[in-house]
Amino acid sequence: MSKRRIKKIAVIGSGIMGSGIACHFANIGVDVLLLDIVPRELNATEEAKKLTLQDKVVRNRIVNESLTAALKSKPSPIYHQKFANRITTGNLEDDIAKVKDVDWIIEVVVERLDIKKQVFENLEKHRTPGTLITSNTSGIPIHFMSEGRSDDFQKHFCGTHFFNPARYLKLFEIIPGPKTDPEVLDFLNDYGAKFLGKTSVIAKDTPAFIGNRIGIFGIQSLFHQVKELGLTIEEVDKLTGPVIGRPKSATFRTVDVVGLDTLVHVANGIYDNCPNDEAHELFKLPDFINTMMENKWLGSKTGQGFYKKVKGDNGKSEIQSLDLDTLEYRPKKSAKFATLELTKTVDKVVDRFPILVSGKDKAGDFYRKNFSAMFAYVSNRIPEITDELYKIDDAMKAGFGWEHGPFQIWDAIGVEKGIEMMKAEGFEPATWVNDMLASGNKSFYSVKEGASYYYDIPKQSTVKIPGQDAFIILDNIRKTNEVFKNSGVVIEDLGDGILNCEFQSKMNTIGGDVLAGLNKAIDLAEKDFAGLVIGNQAANFSVGANIGMIFMMAAEQEYDELNAAIKYFQDTMMRMRYSAIPTISAPHGMALGGGCELSLHADKVVAAAETYMGLVEFGVGVIPGGGGSKEMALRASDTFKKGDVQLNTLQEYFLTIGMAKVSTSAYEAFDMGVLQHGKDVVVVNKDRQIAVAKQHAKIMADMGYTQPVKRTDVKVLGKQALGMFLVGTDSMEDSNYISEHDMKIANKLAYVMAGGDLSEPTLVSEQYLLDLEREAFLSLCTERKTLERIQHMLKTGKPLRN
Template identity: 95%
Template sequence: MTKRRIKKVAVIGSGIMGSGIACHFANIGVDVLLLDIVPRELNATEEAKKLTLLDKVVRNRIVNDSLAAALKSKPSPIYHQKFASRITTGNLDDDIAKIKDVDWIIEVVVERLDIKKQVFENLEKHRTPGTLITSNTSGIPIHFMSEGRSEDFQKHFCGTHFFNPARYLQLFEIIPGPKTSEAVLDFLNDYGEKFLGKTSVIAKDTPAFIGNRIGIFGIQSLFHQVKELGLTIEEVDKLTGPVIGRPKSATFRTVDVVGLDTLVHVANGIYDNCPDDEAHELFKLPGFINTMMENKWLGSKTGQGFYKKVKGDNGKSEILSLDLDTLEYRPKKSARFATLELTKTVDKVVDRFPILVSGKDKAGDFYRKNFAAMFAYVSNRVPEITDELYKIDDAMKAGFGWEHGPFQIWDAIGVEKGIEIMKAEGFEPAAWVNEMLASGNKSFYSIKEGASYFYDIPNKTQEKIPGQNAFIILENIRKSNEVFKNSGVVIEDLGDGILNCEFQSKMNTIGGDVLAGINKAIDLAEKDFAGLVVGNQGPNFSVGANIGMIFMMAAEQEYDELNAAIKYFQDTMMRMRYSSIPTISAPHGMSLGGGCELSLHADKVVAAAETYMGLVEFGVGVIPGGGGSKEMALRASDTFQKGDVQLNILQEYFLTIAMAKVSTSAYEAFDMGVLQHGKDVVVVNKARQIAVAKQHAILMADMGYTQPILRNDVKVLGKQALGMFLVGTDAMQDSNYISEHDMKIANKLAYVMAGGDLSEPTLVSEQYLLDLEREAFLSLCTERKTLERIQHMLKTGKPLRN
């Protein structure tokens, strides 16, 4: 069989979803043709310019305006603005013939079957046989769409449901039609995981497929419970947010972001098309939702939904929330529950569930009702919407941002305990759950030899979840492969001579225990292994150094201890670079401050595409003190070419730190100089990151890794650069762009990056720059305003400008 490759795709329909999908294909390097309809009439601007409906600029107005709006939206649908050049726009009248040259056609037009069928009829006239053709529908049955199409069309046709926003949400549902070939499904499943960076889930052709069927049930269930339990929308959002591993936007804020009309459309679709669903009546919209729809209170898109942002009398913005009894907006109320207080010291979300369902207050009642309804519902959906229970969990995690799927939560509570709660709330599990317990299987999942297994209903045995060979799941190997552990890190043997150092501190901050762990990992790797990966699978790689520890030492004026602590940090970073084994950093999510410095000093960085990286120490009143300031001076020196204006190059690196720039993707981090072309690599699928990092470590070791030699050839520009920086910061302070303290921090950084006030450009050692950096960091820690900044960050999580 010939190998199928995707070099070019056509996206038909440029609305929010179509433009988002086009951008994500551009993200991964694919050539995109984005087409939409021709406008039926001129707008005012076009009339004023005396254009006609025959002018190309008019004919492509809809597609060009949609794409431009998408590229300006936040969060951005594209990893880097220059990737937008991979998208070519056109219209369905003039440019439809171009689809003959593409490898995959994705239809993303309005959710109406008649229109979709018309589009497919038109596409088939120009489609080259063998070309993939898919529909991004969120609920129209796939079998209706391909009726009347040719044999070749039907064989290569299925649903491919991306979740919005396509760049950020991981779920990629693949829904076969009656005649879709197995080869097409296998290809799309693999392509979704490997290239698009998604969690691919093959679903059945049932209403709303998997993610929305379960997700909308969950939301509708809450809509009915909120009145029954007398809860406010703030209370529900408090109970259904990060405390149970869900996004900060929880329930009602998420509905506001997605749009109430979108949710209503899917709920109505399920109500109309699933008459035999045991929870059929639950999909009927409560009265308050109908009123909100009539009032056009649809959420962010109409300026108000469950929440509404208003300007107060003092001119400050204030968030109001909707009272569901009076349907009037009122000031937000804070929500507190005794049960939630009990989970504050429980770091792992999965360990909180047994505590939450045993709560004696309104929160405990809420969780028992909520989970009982959810467990009953998901157990009854197997085998209706999928034959394998793990697909439901995968869909909820990847499509709705849940840390744990319903069956994983049930396992955490205990299957038998879950049934007990269900019965108390008037629910029964599906018969297969009782059969599972009777067969001696006490849980839905198990882990054997580092792999995840799930309960397979027909076979009544635990079967290995397919597709794991490309992943290393640290959670699965942590206990069996542990080599060393302290309070800050776990060091695991990844096999093939490679160790992994996994941070375990709060938000993966880097304190003394983490530094000791990194040093221990390097000691072990140098003695008995071939390479080291520093990586974890938490929400973020690391938010930086433990500023609480710095604050305590500085406030108590323990400057000798603080100096030793900074030196220990610097020395550890230098060991990352100058050890006798290859070191690989695997950053993802927030990789800030010390987390960024660690990556700067690794031999290679294998970054997830969604990596938000930067040296942000200015926000807490200091300069990067773990080698970051030194490293940016070194990188500037390494880019100096004959004939360059070296001051300008150094200034770029200086501004990256002084403006506390953070990349919005790994690709932007290359522009900032914190990732390096030709050395560092980007992985689109975060689940594959540790495995890819391990492969790079093996490759570097096998190619004959040589321990680097300490650098003594860093060119610093001395007084010439220092003078320029000081004049610049002075002017900025005079113009009130920066505060007096900002100027003090910037001048300290300038002194380090210029290499001090040397009379002429000089070659210096890294250690010389590290000593300057440490001295500057320490002196800033003696400043009252720096301590105020650190304290404010510790209290609020936000930077203070003082």
Template identity: 80%
Template sequence: MSKRRINKVAVIGSGIMGSGIACHFANIGVEVLLLDIVPRELNDAEKKKGLTLEDKVVRNRIVNEDLQKAIKSNPAPLYHKDFAKRISTGNLEDDISKVKTADWIIEVVVERLDIKKQVFENLDKHRTPGTLITSNTSGIPIKFMSEGRSEDFQKHFCGTHFFNPPRYLKLFEIIPGPKTSTEVLDFLNGYGEKFLGKTSVVAKDTPAFIGNRIGIFGIQSLFHQVKEMGLTIEEVDKLTGPVIGRPKSATFRTVDVVGLDTLVHVAKGIYDNVPDDEEHGIFQIPGFIDTMMEKKWLGSKSGQGFYKKVKNDDGSSEILSLDLDSLEYRKSKKASFGTLEKTKSVDKVTDRFPILIKGEDKAGEFYRKNFGAMFAYVSKRIPEITDELYKIDDAMKAGFGWDNGPFEIWDAVGVKKGIELIKDLGKEPAAWVNEMLEAGVDSFYTIKDGNTYYYDIPQKKHVKVPGQDSFIILDNIRKTSEVFRNSGVVVEDLGDGILNVEFISKMNSVGGDVLAGINKAIDMAEKDYDGLVIANNGKNFSVGANIGMIFMMAVEQEYEELNAAVKYFQDTSMRIRYSSIPVVVAPHGMTLGGGCEFTLHADRVVAAAESYIGLVEFGVGVIPGGGGSKEMAMRASDSFKKDDVELNRLQDYFLTIGMAKVSTSAYEAYDTGILQKGKDIVIVNEARQIAAAKAVARFMADQGYTKPIPRTDVKVLGKQALGMFLVGTDQMVAGNYISEHDKKIANKLAYVMAGGDLSEASYVSEQYLLDLEREAFLSLTGERKTLERLQHMIQKGKPLRN
């Protein structure tokens, strides 16, 4: 069997979903052909230009407009705007024959079976035999779509359901048709995970597949529950958000973003197609939703849904909430519950569930009902929608952004307790759950040798979840591989001579304990191991230095202690660079300030594509003080070429810090000079990141890693650069672009990056620049306006412009 490779994909249908899928394939380096229909009539602009329906620009108008709208949308569907060049466009009449060169054709047209069948009939005439052909349907049975198609078509045809937006949501459902070959399913399962960075889940051909069947059940039961329990939409969003490991947008804000019409369409599809579902009535649309649909209150796309943004007379804007009884908008009310207060000090989400269901207020009642109904429902969907319970959990985590799937939550409250919650609602769990307990198994999951095992119903025992071999999940290995811990880090032995430092501080912020932990890990690695990885499985790599600690020292004017703390931070960054073992840093999510400075000093970086990296210290009134300012000056120096305008190069690096630029993906971090081409690598599937970082550290050790020699050859431009920067900041103040305090911070940074006011360009050491950086940082912490910025960030979580 020859190896299947995907070099070119054809996407048929350029709407929000089609363009999003096209962009994500472009993200991973695949050539994309995006096709849509030819317009039936000219628009006003075309008429004015005297164009006809035969002109190419008119014929491709729909596809080109859709793609441009997608590229400009927020959040961005592309990792880097240049990746759009990988997409070519066309229409289904002139360009359909081009699909013969595609390795995979993905249909993303309107959700109507008759239209889909027509498209497939057309594609079948032009595709090359053996080419993959899939549909991104969210609910039409796959078996109906391939009826009457050629044998080769049916063998290579299945559903591949991406979730919107395709770049960000990880779920990739693969739904076999009656004749899909196992080779195709295995290939797509592996490709989705390895290349597209997805959680691939092979589902059965049942209405709404796995993710939407369970997810829509959850939302619809909330719609019914909210009226029954007399809850407000703010209360439901408070109860179903981060406190239980769900996205900040919780329930109603999420529906506003997705669009109420989309949700209703899927719910109706389920209602019509699962008459025997024991919870059939839940999928019926409640009256208040029908009214919202009639009024076209569909959410963000129509300007109002469950929430509505309005402008007040004074120009300020305000978010109003929908009162579900009167169906009128009113001022938002803050929601609070005693039960939630009890979980405030509990960091681990799974440890909160047992507390939440014991609550004696409305919140406790809500969770008991909500979880009980969900547990009963998911237990009865096996084997209807899938044979393996872990696939339901994977689908909810990857498609709906839940930290824990239903069976993981059930494990957290205890299987027996979960059955009690079900029975309290007058329901019963599926028979297999009681049989599992009778067989002496009291949990759906267990961890053994660093791997997750799930309860396999036919075998009546725990079986290893497949596909984990390329992952390192720190939660799974910590118990057996921990070699050191303090309040800020855990150091784990990853095997093969490589250690890992995992941050465990709040939001992975960097304080003295984290710095001590990194130094301890380097000591251990230098003595007994071959390399070190700095990585974690948190939501974000690190939000930067613990600014509360800096603020307290600065307010109390403990400048000696502050100087020592900043020096310790700088020395730790330098230790990452100048240890005798390779150090690989693996950033993901927010990697800000100090987290970015560690990244800058790594021997190699293995970044997740979804990494938002930047030096953001200007926002709190200081400059990067952990080696970041020095490093950007050094990288500017290393980029100087013969006959170059060196000042321009230096200015680019200066602006990266001065504008607090944060990349919207790891690929953008190459542009800001934070990641280095040819040295640092980007990985699309975050789940593979730690294993990849370990492999890079191992490879470097095997090649004979030697400790680098500290630099003394950094070219700084002195007064010439300083003069240019000072003139620039004066002009920025004069034009009202920045405040006087911004100017003060920018001038301090300019002094560091110019290497001081040296009379001519000179070569200096890294230590010389670090001393300038530390001095500038400390002088800024003595400024009242910097203290105001620090305090504002601590209290409000956002920067103050003063």
């Protein structure tokens, strides 16, 4: 079998989706040709410049404007702005012949079959046989699109449905056409996971495929229930958000973001094309949706949808919400339910479901109705949309950001208990569910020897979910491979002589227990193992030190204890750096403050592409105190080149801390000096991160790891640097860029990074800098304004400028 490689792709259509897909391929290092149509008339600017329709700048206007808008949008579709250089733009008349040189053509034009067929006809004239060609349709049946095309075209053609935004949503649905070569499906399935960092799911060619069929059912079902149960839109969003492991935008806010018209388009498609669906009538739009469509209340893009931002009398903007009975906007109401209060102390979302469905209030009624309808619907979609139940769960998790798929939720409630609940609500599961229970299988999923298994319906037995060999799932191995546990960490044996230290604190904050666990992990690894990974699979790697603990000690003026706590943090970081075994940090999501400092002190960082790293201590009125300030001074010293202006280099590292910069991707963290070229690596698929980190630890150990020698050669610039920093902070305070307290913090940092007020540049040890750092941190903890900042952050989660 020939080894397919994707070096260059063509994306046809540069709208939000097309530009997003182009950017994501550029993210992973692929060259992209992005093409769109030629404008039919000049715009005002072009007329003023006396351009004609033949000028290249006019002919490429649509594609260039679309890409520019995408690159400016937030959140950014690209890991690093310089990656945009990998995208070449053009138009479908002058540049279509260039598709002969690409390895894969992705069509992302408007959702109209006639237009798509015309585009494919033109592409086929220039496409090289054997080139992959796929459509990013979200609903048009794949078999209609390839009609009338050559055999080679049909063999290499299928649907590849990315979800918007392509960089952030992980679902990648692959939909075969009637003649798609199985080798093409296998290749795309593997490529999606390995290179694009996606959850690849091979779906059947049914309307809306898997994700949207189930997702739109869920939303439509809520549209109908909201009136029936007398709930407000705020109440539904409260019930369908983080409490059940769904995004903060929950239901109605999500519809506003995606656009009501997009949702209506898919719902109508399902209504028209699935006449035999038992929930057919549910896809009919309720009256209030039709009114909203007529009024063009489509959500964020039209300025109002279920929510609307208005300026209040005091000039402050406030969010109002739509009253579904009167269809008028009113001030937002807060939503409270007794059932939700019962789950406040339950950290794991999966443990909340049994509590939620036994609630005695409106919330309990809502969950029983909602889950019953969902369970019945998904059980009836097999084998229509897929033969394997895990694919439905994968699609909902990766495409809609659910923490648990419908079958996992059903398992959490209990399959038999779920059926009782469904019957009480007037629903029946598909017969295969009863057959499964009769065959002695009491759940949809099980874990054996660290691997996940699912119930295979035709075989009537459990089968291992494919593709897991590239992953290490900590949830699956935690119980069997646990080596040590305290309230802050679990240490697991990953096999091959490598340990993993997994944080288990709230938001993975770093307090005494976590540090004790980390030290224990190093002890164990040095004694009986070959290497150590510090990694977890929570939403965020770590949001930093436990500032609640720092606040308590500072407020009670327990400065000796506080000094000891900071020293313990510093010593642990240094222990990681100077241990006898390789230490690998595996950050993802937020890696802030102490979470960033930990990564700075590992031998190697294996970061997920979606890692938001930075030293953000200024926001709570202190400087990095876990070795971060010392480390930035050391890294500046290591980059001093002969003849360069060393002060400028130092200033860049100083500003990284002083401006509390946070990278918007792992690639940006290299620019900040937080990650280092040639040493640290980036993994696009977060699911593979722990496995990759383990491989790196093993390679370093196998190559003969030698314990590093403590550094005593850090060049600090003393008075010369300190003077420059103090002049800078003084003028910034004068011009009201920073507050007096900001200046005080910045001056303390300046003192540490300059190595104090030494009269000339000097070589010092790391310990010398750590002592200066700790002293500065402690002195800032005695300041009232610092305590106000910490308290404000603890209360609101937002920094205070005082």
